[in-house]
């Protein structure tokens with residue numbers, strides 16, 4: 057079955073997981089926070105709260121990708137997961153600190169931030185999906201983070217007008233991040249085919265993977281809600 061939509065193509069497994077929870081996916085990728093980034097109406101205080109929480113999110117998310125190195129089934133999977141860990145720890149964290157400093161949030165303030173329960177819930181859920189499951193369970197829980205921001209960035213780059221959040225939009229809509237989304241999609245498709253063959257949807261594992269994807273999507277919706285605080 058070929059799934060067609062107007063969103064960018066990040067692979068077949070992602071397209072199927074996404075099609076399994078269309079309403080949740082829409083609520084995540086078209087959240088009022090996202091629309092506020094697009095039209096510039098998002099209050100700055102909400103964006104700063106989001107940035108402070110996202111610093112802590114990225115630390116735990118790096119741990120989850122590190123677990124993917126451990127749960128990988130071959131060298132190529134280990135290399136792909138470890139490249140993401142490296143990019144997160146050495147580039148994205150530094151970029152994040154730089155953005156926060158530009159917004160007047162010091163590194164000390166970031167270090168001292170208290171983790172919100174919705175933030176904790178999300179990253180620990182992803183880690184737990186990996187601890188108690190295998191590489192595929194973990195990837196299904198990791199996918200909404202990567203691909204959701206890819207879709208949001210790609211759409212906002214096309215649709216956004218005047219907005220003070222253009223840097224954010226260009227980071228995720230830009231070619232470098234879009235390539236990461238396609239590479240992650242290819243990693244997932246390959247990992248699925250190697251383990252589950254050509255018809256994964258017929259297997260008892262399938263609904264479990266869909267549930268991890270849908271739960272992580274719900275937790276992303278909750279994360280946008282942190283911006284209200």
Ligand SMILES: Cc1ncc(C[n+]2csc(CCO)c2C)c(N)n1
Nearest residue numbers: 110113114117140144201202205279
């Ligand atoms: C709540 C939240 N969800 C997703 C991202 C985006 N993101 C985080 S790590 C990463 C790349 C490797 O997985 C991406 C795209 C974010 N910053 N904050």
